[in-house]
Amino acid sequence: MHELxxxxxxxxxxxxxxxxxxxxxWGIIGGALPGISPSIAMxxxxxxxxxxxxxxxxxxxxxxxxGAEYGGSIPAILIRTPGTNAAAxxxxxxxxxxxxxxxxxxLGISLMSGLVGGLFxxxxxxxxxxxxxxxxxxxxxxxxxxxxILGLSAIAGLSxxxxxxxxxxxxxxxxxxxxxxxxxxxVPRFTFDSPDLLAGIRPIVVMVGLFAVTExxxxxxxxxxxxxxxxxxxxxxxxxxxxxxxARPQGIGAVIGAFEGATPGxxxxxxxxxxxxxxxxxxxxxxxxxxxxxEGVAAPECANNVVTGTAxxxxxxxxxPGSNSAAVLMGGLLLxxxxxxxxxxxxxxxxxxxxxxxxLVANIAxxxxxxxxxxxxxxxxxxxxxxxxxxxxxxxxxxxYAIGQSLFDVGIALGVGVLGYGLRYFxxxxxxxxxxxxxxxxxxxNYRRALQLSGGEHLIFLQDPVSLGLLIxxxxxxxxxxxxxxx
Amino acid sequence: LRRDLACAALGLAIAGAYWAAxxxxxxxxxxxxxxxDGVPTGxxxxxxxFSLLIAVRALFKKQERTEERQNHVRALGVAVLGFAYIxxxxxxxxxxxxxxxxxxxxxxxxxxxxxxxxxxATGSAALLWLVFGRMLGxxxx
Numbered sequence: 001m002h003e004l005x006x007x008x009x010x011x012x013x014x015x016x017x018x019x020x021x022x023x024x025x026w027g028i029i030g031g032a033l034p035g036i037s038p039s040i041a042m043x044x045x046x047x048x049x050x051x052x053x054x055x056x057x058x059x060x061x062x063x064x065x066x067g068a069e070y071g072g073s074i075p076a077i078l079i080r081t082p083g084t085n086a087a088a089x090x091x092x093x094x095x096x097x098x099x100x101x102x103x104x105x106x107l108g109i110s111l112m113s114g115l116v117g118g119l120f121x122x123x124x125x126x127x128x129x130x131x132x133x134x135x136x137x138x139x140x141x142x143x144x145x146x147x148x149i150l151g152l153s154a155i156a157g158l159s160x161x162x163x164x165x166x167x168x169x170x171x172x173x174x175x176x177x178x179x180x181x182x183x184x185x186x187v188p189r190f191t192f193d194s195p196d197l198l199a200g201i202r203p204i205v206v207m208v209g210l211f212a213v214t215e216x217x218x219x220x221x222x223x224x225x226x227x228x229x230x231x232x233x234x235x236x237x238x239x240x241x242x243x244x245x246x247a248r249p250q251g252i253g254a255v256i257g258a259f260e261g262a263t264p265g266x267x268x269x270x271x272x273x274x275x276x277x278x279x280x281x282x283x284x285x286x287x288x289x290x291x292x293x294x295e296g297v298a299a300p301e302c303a304n305n306v307v308t309g310t311a312x313x314x315x316x317x318x319x320x321p322g323s324n325s326a327a328v329l330m331g332g333l334l335l336x337x338x339x340x341x342x343x344x345x346x347x348x349x350x351x352x353x354x355x356x357x358x359x360l361v362a363n364i365a366x367x368x369x370x371x372x373x374x375x376x377x378x379x380x381x382x383x384x385x386x387x388x389x390x391x392x393x394x395x396x397x398x399x400x401y402a403i404g405q406s407l408f409d410v411g412i413a414l415g416v417g418v419l420g421y422g423l424r425y426f427x428x429x430x431x432x433x434x435x436x437x438x439x440x441x442x443x444x445x446n447y448r449r450a451l452q453l454s455g456g457e458h459l460i461f462l463q464d465p466v467s468l469g470l471l472i473x474x475x476x477x478x479x480x481x482x483x484x485x486x487x
Numbered sequence: 488l489r490r491d492l493a494c495a496a497l498g499l500a501i502a503g504a505y506w507a508a509x510x511x512x513x514x515x516x517x518x519x520x521x522x523x524d525g526v527p528t529g530x531x532x533x534x535x536x537f538s539l540l541i542a543v544r545a546l547f548k549k550q551e552r553t554e555e556r557q558n559h560v561r562a563l564g565v566a567v568l569g570f571a572y573i574x575x576x577x578x579x580x581x582x583x584x585x586x587x588x589x590x591x592x593x594x595x596x597x598x599x600x601x602x603x604x605x606x607x608a609t610g611s612a613a614l615l616w617l618v619f620g621r622m623l624g625x626x627x628x
Binding site: 213386402422 | 490491494497498501508509512513514515517518519520521522523524525526527533534537538540541544557558559562563564565566568569570572573576577581585588590592593594595596597598604607611612618619623624625626627628
């Protein structure tokens with residue numbers, strides 16, 4: 001009761017509500033622009049929070065995170081360009097729905113699943129910070145390696161018609177992830193003496209290239225899209241029957257997002273892909289996945305919005321920023337003389353409970369702002385195809401440049417786009433390549449760190465209980481996918 | 488059949504080039520037992536394995552006739568426009584190069600060569616310059 005009173009006081013006695021709306025609006029814009037990640041959107045706002053009161057400042061930064069994670073799904077659905085890493089899984093069915101004249105429905109499902117995920121994440125953050133923080137602490141190098149393998153096991157379900165071609169694509173993705181400085185010895189690998197490659201190839205550049213540039217290339221020779229009927233060009237919220245259908249994928253997304261979010265370094269993209277894969281596995285209509293399934297939008301959107309709450313667990317409970325966005329939020333706390341960690345609950349409880357109530361307002365703001373902006377977004381993407389495609393090309397080129405202020409990155413995105421077009425021609429699925437590129441660094445660096453810890457003994461992966469559990473889950477998922485595939 | 492075999496051949500070529508590049512990686516005093524080339528070498532062999540599997544399956548698979556005839560060279564022209572933008576941007580600046588890219592791409596996608604397309608190209612470049620350059624403060628080329 002005392003906590004509720006603190007939360008109410010924080011909301012009523014400060015600028016937290018306007019800050020939540022403003023932060024969420026900024027986040028949606030940032031997330032919807034390719035190249036502006038949630039952490040960049042937060043970092044851009046960080047200096048402006050300096051003069052604000054602490055609760056409003058922290059609420060504003062956290063609201064940017066909520067808005068940006070949702071905003072990433074808008075271009076993913078409308079123009080096949082994930083605005084954020086975590087929105088990559090939404091592209092698969094979201095864009096297919098839009099292509100079939102159901103863009104308004106896809107945006108409505110994404111918005112409502114985002115709300116469900118955001119509220120569930122907040123609930124987990126408030127209720128389970130302590131226990132989940134202990135789970136996060138149990139993650140050592142072997143466990144992180146096993147977590148990466150669990151993520152890669154989704155390839156078995158995401159490979160479409162050919163598992164071999166899926167594995168082929170995953171190899172290419174893992175190869176892309178090895179470009180850059182070696183995580184253990186610091187030796188430059190496959191950089192060809194180019195300083196631009198020393199930091200490696202950013203997964204978001206690969207995703208934008210593979211999804212957006214490939215689609216832009218393919219659209220040159222594709223016939224014009226069918227114009228959706230007037231009703232489809234408007235935002236459509238799910239009806240009761242659809243809510244019932246979405247309950248299962250949202251539940252799957254919520255559970256996966258809760259655990260992934262609380263694990264430092266795991267991030268929303270892993271949660272979104274795992275949730276997509278599991279939603280398909282447990283769906284009554286698995287054949288619709290990849291062809292515009294509403295469940296394929298609901299599961300990843302719910303998962304990556306749960307992460308906006310649970311990613312703050314290690315930050316608030318332990319003072320460990322588990323993601324880039326959490327690190328910026330930590331910067332905001334430090335800027336106001338607040339030290340994240342267990343003592344924050346003792347010394348500044350009003351900030352913690354103010355943050356909880358601010359996140360609640362941010363999720364409501366997300367729906368209100370979404371209802372306002374999504375119909376104009378749908379109108380925009382139903383403009384003549386030649387202008388729309390040309391605008392997307394310039395937007396993609398500018399967005400990729402904005403990530404690292406590097407034209408080299410633009411070249412990489414274009415190159416990956418050509419590669420994606422080639423993969424499409426050969427019938428090789430693209431998603432396993434994305435998974436490989438996203439998880440490659442995590443898998444390799446933790447594999448080698450674990451072997452250093454064990455003196456080269458591979459048994460360490462079976463001796464660590466968390467690692468063993470995750471590896472068993474990965475093996476079970478692969479076996480289950482193979483059985484389902486044969487059926 | 489031919490596509491799958493071409494895919495397998497491409498995979499083998501990529502694996503070969505990647506493996507050769509991995510072999511050339513310098514050894515560091517800080518290196519662990521796996522080494523900087525350990526994982527890449529394993530990946531190269533995996534890619535060889537999957538490429539061979541694709542080739543073998545293609546040889547034993549029932550042939551499917553595909554009717555698809557598309558102008559792939561024309562499609563790849565979009566990437567050429569993008570690379571031309573990369574060459575032009577440092578010389579002409581963001582506004583000029585983005586206007587040129589938007590205009591050229593619109594015409595390439597089938598827009599008429601008229602004043603509407605010029606207005607679209609100029610407006611698009613100006614809008615993105617305002618959002619990225621002014622609002623977000625990103626130093627554009």
